[in-house]
Amino acid sequence: MGLARLAALHGVATSYAPSPDVTVQVPDDTVVAVLAALGVDASTPEAVTDALTRAEATAAERLLPPTVVLWSAPEEERPGIPAALTALPPGTTLQVEPEDGGTPPLAEPATDPAAVVAGAPLGVHRLTARAPDGRTATVTLVVAPHQVPQPPPRTHGFLVQLYSLLSERSWGMGDLGDLAELAAWSGRHLGAGFVQINPLHAAVPGDPTDPSPYRPSSRRFPDPVHLRIEAVPEYAYVRGADREQLDALGEKADALRASVLGEDALIDRDAVWALKLPALEILAAVPLGPGRAAEYADFLAAQGQALEDHATWYALAEAHGPRWHEWPAGLRDPRSPETARARRDLSGRVGFHRRLAWLTDQQLAAASGAAREAGMAVGIVHDLAVGVHPGGADAWAQQDAFAAGMSVGAPPDAFNALGQDWGLPPWRPDVLAASGYAPYRGLLQGLLRNAGALRIDHVMGLFRLWWVPQGEQPTQGTYVRYDAEAMLAVLALEAHRAGAPVVGEDLGTVEPGVREALERRGVLGTSVLWFERDWEGPGQPPLPPETWREDCVATATTHDLPSTAARLTGEHVELRHRLGLLTRPLDQEQAEDRAEVGEWLTYLERLGLLPGGPGDEEEEIRAVYRFLLHTPARMVGVWLPDAVGDRRPQNLPGTWDQYPNWRLPVADATGRPMTLEELAASPRLHRLMDVLRP
Missing domain, CATH: 3.20.20.80 (Glycosidases)
Structure with missing residues (x-):
């Protein structure tokens, strides 16, 4: 029971339902291993008790979760107040600082959550709460639009x-x-x-x-x-x-x-790269013009540390191989002094x-x-x-x-x-x-x-x-x-x-x-x-x-x-048969596949999308896409x-x-x-x- 409670506090399932009428219990060893990966020791009954006590105490002490979400609302509605804010102790003051950090707080501290978040623009901000009992919390406030942008009512395109x-x-x-x-x-x-x-x-x-x-x-x-x-x-x-x-x-x-x-013939990615790499090394040696150099500087500034780490990993992979777990110990940490020295030593390749x-x-x-x-x-x-x-x-x-x-x-x-x-x-x-x-x-x-x-x-x-x-x-x-x-x-x-x-x-x-x-x-x-x-x-x-x-x-x-x-032709079944991937006899798989395809073709014909009836593969493919056009997708x-x-x-x-x-x-x-x-x-x-x- 203690392990299940501890797992629930950390979002780890102790059972799952592969179908509505079936429940499978997760082995305790799995739960213990997953909790360990989350930094929670549950290896013994005593460890479970200690971890559970700490987790429950932390939850009781915490004013707010680390990240709070505020959804904007359509114009005709008011935005809802996050439950985490309405559950704060009476008298708790709140203040929101904008994400850029370069301007004053968005509003004066207030105890009314609705007043505090009402003017918060879309973005990722810092929210500070101060309870009457002295507890404080500074967390992330994500103010998001109520929906992602929408495509036009109907459009088509290629998948490739x-x-x-x-x-x-x-x-x-x-x-x-x-x-x-x-x-x-x-x-x-x-x-x-x-x-x-x-x-x-x-x-x-x-x-x-x-x-x-x-x-x-x-x-x-x-x-x-x-x-x-x-x-x-x-x-x-x-x-x-x-x-x-x-x-x-x-x-x-x-x-x-x-x-x-x-x-x-097959696409050989490594053969392609073996040609492009020296070509790109030649191009990278060409000095940039002033305008291009300015563009590049802007890109570097925008990408910051993430790009620096990315380029450093590739430079280190050239020197030590692509498995960083096998690199010299100091280089396995991107923030170590050894990695900083290697970045300087490999500055040319990092820059490349x-x-x-x-x-x-x-x-x-x-x-x-x-x-x-x-x-x-x-x-x-x-x-x-x-x-x-x-x-x-x-x-x-x-x-x-x-x-x-x-x-x-x-x-x-x-x-x-x-x-x-x-x-x-x-x-x-x-x-x-x-x-x-x-x-x-x-x-x-x-x-x-x-x-x-x-x-x-x-x-x-x-x-x-x-x-x-x-x-x-x-x-x-x-x-x-x-x-x-x-x-x-x-x-x-x-x-x-x-x-x-x-x-x-x-x-x-x-x-x-x-x-x-x-x-x-x-x-x-x-x-x-x-x-x-x-x-x-x-x-x-x-x-x-x-x-x-x-x-x-x-x-x-x-x-x-x-x-x-x-x-439509059943060639996918034959392919899986040649590769030994079928779990049933070939004739049984083929019969089931023909029945399914036949059902669809009959249905397409009944809808008037395959007027000539089955038999012409190209026309059958067109009928499939005519069907898709008849959906509201x-x-x-x-x-x-x-x-x-x-x-x-x-x-x-x-x-x-x-x-x-x-x-x-x-x-x-x-x-x-x-x-x-x-x-x-x-x-x-x-x-x-x-x-x-x-």
């Missing part, structure tokens, strides 16, 4: 993994120049309102580098592997031997691109990595600008991965914010009886709250700098995450709860400042109340055609289009699912490979080296890779996009 989109100018993988071209072309000629891409987060260097964009070194800064070399302004001023070397690298890049576009972050930021801004100039209503939709690599730059620079010895994953469910371990260290909710969510705010600010909108992978993680103790199976994990109100408030504030809508990936198991909370704050969900069924109806038929939710991105598939062509996403009949998934969950995850260029129905230029001229693509034109 940027690395898979090669043009005749990119160096072996899709780059930010290709992104700008895709946005400009699709916005101007196809009426597209957005392009949603995979995370562009900085990767952990390796041999080979993990190609997954969802296990990055840093979510705060983008990866310079996406740079278009020729678009760096200093490229024009390279002369002499450096120009000869740069031209030679360009010729090698041409050969690499040609090989990737050949039969059965700072420069790369700036150049990448500039090209991201250019892509965003191209989308706006093309008339896109939303623009580039950037993606936020759920976590970072434990050995990467963020985990090194923000060690106190991450739970040591823990990994994020998912509990067992109907699709995966063993659960999942994603190998990503979770943020500590207590440290986030105590810091006023500073790491989270900085992350969002960095991502939203050049975003038309933001997609959040596994958005349920704003509410709770499944923590797995190191060395244990995912089945031995438990949920740890976050302050969802504060997480949503910070998100709403930063999205408001950037003018960016937010899309949450809310597929899979979602606890009750989460979708409702997200909808209340204006966060769009994600609806995939094959999963939208009347789960309560007899036979669980397809959900009629008019009953779909409005506040969502509606799509036929995602990067983790079969393409629509593969789904705010945004309709076209998986770009669907437009040319690509059969291959970009990622096949459950595989590692059995399948080339995250390394496939976009290809046509025969598997032949296609360049961006070929895509733009594809009659098949244009026939599909004609369906979506107003």
Whole structure:
């Protein structure tokens, strides 16, 4: 009983419900390990008693939680007063200091919470409370808009993994120049309102580098592997031997691109970086003009210590390898004297990595600008991965914010009886709250700098995450709860400042109340055609289009699912059979798949969306997207490979080296890779996009 009470005080679950009629008890050893990662000793009954006594005493003594949220209200309503303020002892005085710290308090001290917070502008402020008994507390006050910005009533756009989109100018993988071209072309000629891409987060260097964009070194800064070399302004001023070397690298890049576009070829991120790194070193040696130098200085000032840490980690990784846990002891601490000396000794490389972050930021801004100039209503939709690599730059620079010895994953469910371990260290909710969510705010600010909108992978993680103790199976994990109100408030504030809508990936198991909370704050969900069924109806038929939710991105598939062509033809079942991933006989899986696809095609025909009936694959794909247009969804996403009949998934969950995850260029129905230029001229693509034109 004491352990359960202690766990509850720290947001650690001692049981969970994988389905409404099933409750699973979490092993005590798991609860003890998770509490230890939160700095709470529960290793013995005596330790539990001591920790519980301290926690309850702290809670009783505390005037306010570390972070208080005040939601603004629509014009016709008054903002509600946070419960934490109404629960203060009578006579407690309150005062709010603005976030910039450069002006006097927003109002005189007062005992009426409504009067104190009434004039507080949107932002992150300091709130001081002084009780009559002498207790004081200074905490963070987040004043947030009641909703994130909203997209237009209806818009459509492409969903694409940027690395898979090669043009005749990119160096072996899709780059930010290709992104700008895709946005400009699709916005101007196809009426597209957005392009949603995979995370562009900085990767952990390796041999080979993990190609997954969802296990990055840093979510705060983008990866310079996406740079278009020729678009760096200093490229024009390279002369002499450096120009000869740069031209030679360009010729090698041409050969690499040609090989990737050949039969059965794969994107090789490390080969791309092996060419871009020396090219960027040449460009970084070109002196900046006065205007460029001023821009760079402004960028450095704006990014501050976060960029300094990021660049230092990459310089140290070059010298000592990418696993910082194995570095010399002093270098494992970003604030140690040894790290300060190393930063000075490696100042040239630290400066180089700072420069790369700036150049990448500039090209991201250019892509965003191209989308706006093309008339896109939303623009580039950037993606936020759920976590970072434990050995990467963020985990090194923000060690106190991450739970040591823990990994994020998912509990067992109907699709995966063993659960999942994603190998990503979770943020500590207590440290986030105590810091006023500073790491989270900085992350969002960095991502939203050049975003038309933001997609959040596994958005349920704003509410709770499944923590797995190191060395244990995912089945031995438990949920740890976050302050969802504060997480949503910070998100709403930063999205408001950037003018960016937010899309949450809310597929899979979602606890009750989460979708409702997200909808209340204006966060769009994600609806995939094959999963939208009347789960309560007899036979669980397809959900009629008019009953779909409005506040969502509606799509036929995602990067983790079969393409629509593969789904319609059953090729995704055959692929899983070849890789030994099926849990039932092939004929049984195929029969079930054919029945499901047949049901959908019959339904599409009945709705008049497939007038010629089944049998024409291309027309069936168009019928799927016609169906999506019949839903009230705010945004309709076209998986770009669907437009040319690509059969291959970009990622096949459950595989590692059995399948080339995250390394496939976009290809046509025969598997032949296609360049961006070929895509733009594809009659098949244009026939599909004609369906979506107003």
